[in-house]
Amino acid sequence: MADEVGLNSLTLAALAERLGVKQPSLYKHLDSLADLHRSVSMLAKRELGEAIARAAVGRSGPDAIFAMSHAYRNWAILHPGRYGVSQKPAAPGDVEDEASMMTAIQTIADVLTAYHLDGDDSVDAIRAFRSLLHGFISLETSGGFALQADIDRSFDRLIQGFTVALNQWAEPFDHAESRN
Known part of the structure; x- marks a missing residue:
């Protein structure tokens, strides 16, 4: 139902109506x-x-990155109402909610081990991967790609560029130098 109406329109009254029950009965669950x-x-x-x-x-390697990227994009497009809330961070101290995202994060981290990344390099690469996917999906689903070019091709080129960047990700990086 969240995919149909969006999470902001998902109310207890609407859910009760969909389920054919009275709203107070939802409070049992x-x-x-x-x-x-x-x-x-x-x-x-x-x-x-x-x-x-x-x-x-x-x-492993680029094959895994491409497969994960396509699965991520397909899931987001098929589940527009849930996709948005899948990106929201857990409330501070909400261990159960924090754990709900760990399969995704751990899978990405595991795939990135093929690129010999660990520590901050791995965190940076995970953030970059999620950011590029979320940015592309957000633009795509909001109609932001109006140019007459194959969107799937653009997506694949983006992922290809990311895999090329990953091959150099573990090279020394001067964070302070990059801000000047």
Whole structure:
């Protein structure tokens, strides 16, 4: 239902109507609207993580990066209402919500080991990967690609560029120098 109407329009009244029950009966399963939204968010994070984990199985290097990227993009396009909330951080101290995103993060980190990345280099690469995917998907789903060119080709070129960059990611990097 979140994919149909968007999370902001997903209310307890709308859910009760969809389920054919009275709204008060939902409180046997949910504490509040915020609890419903949190549950949808955690489900979305787990599903997205499982999608990219399935795509990465048995693959490594650029093949795994491409497979994860396509799985991520396909999931986001098929689940527009849940995709947005899959990107929201957990509330401070919400261990259960933090854990819901770990399959995705750990899968990406595992794939990046083929590029000999660890520590801050790995964190930087994970952030870059998620950022480029989210940016592309956000533009695509909002109609931001109006130029007459194949969007799939553009996506593949973006991912190809990222894999090329990953081959040089572990080289020494002077953070202070890059800000001047």
